[in-house]
Amino acid sequence: MEIVGQLQKQYVEFSTSLYREGFLDEQFIQLQKLQDESNPDFVVEVVSIFFEDSEKLINDLATAIQQQVVDFKQVDAHVHQFKGSSSSIGANRVKNMCIALRSFCDEKNLDGCLRCLQQVKHEYFLVKNKLETLFRGISHLKENIDSFFSFLIHHFFRRKK
Amino acid sequence: MVSTCDSDFANLNKGNVEEEPHVLAVDDNLVDRKLVEKLLKNSSCKVTTAENGLRALEYLGLLDGKKSSMNNNALKVNMIITDYCMPEMNGYELLKKIKESSLMKDVPVVIMSSENVPTRINKCLEEGAQMFMLKPLKCSDVKKLRCHLMQCRG
Numbered sequence: 001m002e003i004v005g006q007l008q009k010q011y012v013e014f015s016t017s018l019y020r021e022g023f024l025d026e027q028f029i030q031l032q033k034l035q036d037e038s039n040p041d042f043v044v045e046v047v048s049i050f051f052e053d054s055e056k057l058i059n060d061l062a063t064a065i066q067q068q069v070v071d072f073k074q075v076d077a078h079v080h081q082f083k084g085s086s087s088s089i090g091a092n093r094v095k096n097m098c099i100a101l102r103s104f105c106d107e108k109n110l111d112g113c114l115r116c117l118q119q120v121k122h123e124y125f126l127v128k129n130k131l132e133t134l135f136r137g138i139s140h141l142k143e144n145i146d147s148f149f150s151f152l153i154h155h156f157f158r159r160k161k
Numbered sequence: 162m163v164s165t166c167d168s169d170f171a172n173l174n175k176g177n178v179e180e181e182p183h184v185l186a187v188d189d190n191l192v193d194r195k196l197v198e199k200l201l202k203n204s205s206c207k208v209t210t211a212e213n214g215l216r217a218l219e220y221l222g223l224l225d226g227k228k229s230s231m232n233n234n235a236l237k238v239n240m241i242i243t244d245y246c247m248p249e250m251n252g253y254e255l256l257k258k259i260k261e262s263s264l265m266k267d268v269p270v271v272i273m274s275s276e277n278v279p280t281r282i283n284k285c286l287e288e289g290a291q292m293f294m295l296k297p298l299k300c301s302d303v304k305k306l307r308c309h310l311m312q313c314r315g
Contacts, residue, residue: 030299034199042199050192080246084275085192088297 004144011137018134023127028090047131050089054124057082061120065113075113076105082120093123182310183207187217187243187255188273193296197242197273200303209238214250214258217243223262235264240310244296245274245281253285260289271306273298 018024035042057078064075083098097120104112184206188194194210201208211217218224222232241259245252252272259265269291274281282293292309294302 027297027299030297031196033300034196034203036203038202039199046192046195046199049195053191077248081190084190084296087275088190088192088196090297 004141004148007137007141007144011134011141014137015134018130022092023130025090025092027088027092031089044135047089047135050085050091051128053085054082054094054128058117058121058124061117065110065117070108070110070113072105072108076102079105086124091124091127094120094127097123181205181207182239183209183237185209185211185217185220185238185241187211187214187241187247187252189213189244189247193244197298197303200298200300201242203300204303204307206307209234213247214243214252214255217241217255218258221259221262221265223258223265235262238265238268240269240271240291240306242271242273242294242306245272245285246276253281253288256285256288256290269310 019028031043031046039045061075061078061082064071064078079098079101083095083102086092086094086098097116101113101116101120104116184201186194186197186201186208188197188210189212191212194212198208198210209220211220215224221235221238223235243252243255247255250258252274256270256272259268259270266289270289271292271294272285272290273294273296275296277295285293292306294306
């Protein structure tokens with residue numbers, strides 16, 4: 001089944017590019033290592049939690065930064081969370097942008113914070129898109145592998161008879 | 162990962178010899194909680210998670226005013242692993258509360274943090290933390306932890 005080979009190649013190329021371009025780092029590999037038969041959807045589950053959590057954090061950050069009197073400690077607390085979770089799943093570019101945002105917080109540089117938050121959002125949605133594509137690629141591969149094996153088994157039993 | 166091997170895991174045999182150590186994992190970050198839980202489960206540990214210090218103390222039956230109630234949870238727990246940076250009660254404060262408890266003081270407590278701050282690390286180790294681990298945690302970190310736990314069992 002040539003399609004499986006093609007899909008596999010596409011998947012590997014795409015996946016490799018994510019690391020090369022710094023979207024993902026070694027920690028994403030650690031995440032994949034944790035997945036096993038007892039929890040075959042672990043990576044997707046954790047990443048889904050990350051998506052939900054991040055979007056809430058982005059909203060909280062936007063709110064905090066738009067206050068009349070900005071509480072930079074509060075902003076920093078949110079960024080700390082975001083930096084933590086992005087680091088834990090290997091979302092490298094998001095993590096780095098959070099680190100930059102923290103510096104602006106420390107300096108109480110509101111303008112810097114505003115601009116940097118936009119960049120954090122940008123990186124987040126980029127990696128979200130990439131990961132969703134990656135997961136779609138995996139399920140597409142799986143579907144094709146499943147139908148390939150079904151075909152084999154069916155063919156085998158037909159011949160036996 | 163920074164660790165001290167000044168381990169005093171001596172009090173791990175609490176009655177029944179369990180195949181699977183029971184670990185209480187404390188972290189305010191949901192993604193990290195999910196991760197540490199899986200890391201520990203993959204290392205054959207039973208895991209209970211808590212989202213903050215107060216919940217952890219509540220689980221252990223160590224909340225002031227509730228000490229009188231007999232709590233089985235504290236007896237089951239073989240190790241506590243906690244994040245350092247948490248709102249209201251940080252990992253260091255939680256560590257102190259645990260070390261103040263006659264029931265729990267010998268249970269090993271591991272502190273995790275995303276920040277490598279030597280003064281923070283020393284403060285925790287001096288207060289009796291068994292180990293300090295840098296986040297994000299890797300599979301190999303928890304395996305080391307597990308080895309420590311196993312070595313010290315009877």
